[in-house]
Amino acid sequence: MKSNWLLPENLSDILPAEARRIEELRRDLLDLYRTYGFELVAPPMVEYLDSLMLADDEALRLRTCKLVDQLSGLTMGVRADITVQVSRIDAHLLNRPGVTRLCYCGPVVHARPAGLLSDRELLQIGAEIFGHAGIQADIETIRLALESVRRAGVVQPRLDLNHPGVGRALVEADPALAEVGNTVFDLLSVKDVPGLEDLCRQSGARADTLTALRALTSLYGDLSVVDRARARLPALPTVQAALDALKALCEALPDAPVAIDLADMGGSYGYHSGVVFSIYAEGWHDALVRGGRYDGIGRKFGRARPATGFSLDLRKLSAGLPEARPARAIRAPWSDDPALVRAVRDLRKQGHIVIQVLPGEPQRPDEFQVDRELVSTAEGWALQPMNA
Secondary structure, eight states, X not given: OOOTTOOOTXXXXXXXXXXXXXXXXXXXXXXXXXXXXXXXXXXXXXXXXXXXXXXXXXXXXXXXXXXXXTTTOOEEEEOSOSHHHHHHIIIIIIOOSSOEEEEEEEEEEOSSOSSTTOOSEXXXXXXXXXXXXSHHHHHHHHHHHHHHHHHTTOOSXXXXXXXXXXXXXXXXXXXXXXXXXXXXXXXXXXXXXXHHHHHHHHHTOOHHHHHHHHHHHHOEESTHHHHHHHHHSOOOHHHHHHHHHHHHHHHHOTTSOEEEETTOOOSXXXXXXXXXXXXXXXXXXXXXXXXXXXXXXXXXXXXXXXXEEEEEEHHHHHHXXXXXXXXXXXXXXXXXXXXXXHHHHHHHXXXXXXXXXXXXXXXXXXXXXXXXXXXXXXXXXXXXXXXX
């Protein structure tokens, strides 16, 4: 018999100290994004399924939980990613000329976990820039993403870059791979060379295409990867333009340890239109932040616009940080004494945590370090160290 307190697999409760830290991270990062000029939006948790989907993103479709709207009878989805919703807001509701900077934070639910150690409920926070096709928007986005994890206390974050335009150019140059682009990207992302060889053989791809795809799986490292790629890959204009963009980004981010991985495609074939990036750090088994350029994502909402952005899971970020410390607090007795009521109110206005102990309440506030107390003296209520 199933216990009524058990949660489904890959779902978990967040207990007080951890929940407090996650909330503090949320506030701190949203305040940070505001200093960059980003405006906060809050799309709904549930929408009609078609509004949440991208036509060529099968992975997103599989991650999305479905349900039937009891009012309309139409299929709705519980969002698995907020990015598409934010692009809808930019394209359809705001419909502004020029550049729009939007940020967001909210829960998302996955029908199945993304990996063995992944949760199915995430608290996704992110920032998006719409309306600017230049590399300057990519630079600002990456700088903000790095500042986000540093602000949270992540030590020595590492930035991985790629431009899927390199792999896409190779696929598009060989008609035999026209229908299997997504599969090629999936195999490249895990550097599955035997899988690439089997796929190219079954599809009838040219030998030079397979040679170039094999080369992508070994083209990773520092900025020298760009020159190695120019020497080993076909001199296609789109390949050269993508490599130029990667070089320019690396040169614009001198303070960040940067690695280039030309096989890390960052998502489905055709989704990203420019540079993609991930941020890693010691203590987390997977990328902390993922982002990149996805021009045209608003096309399905009637307005294709240049767009670039990033997102991260605050629950995952918090889980890898050192254990949350208890917050300092003040203990006060329960009393209707007007002087005590005023003293407690004044301390709380100053930002102090004041716990008034209820009659018979056991003194076990695990989230707090109670190190001071309000005591009655001849001069009135006074704040004193505990056990003084």
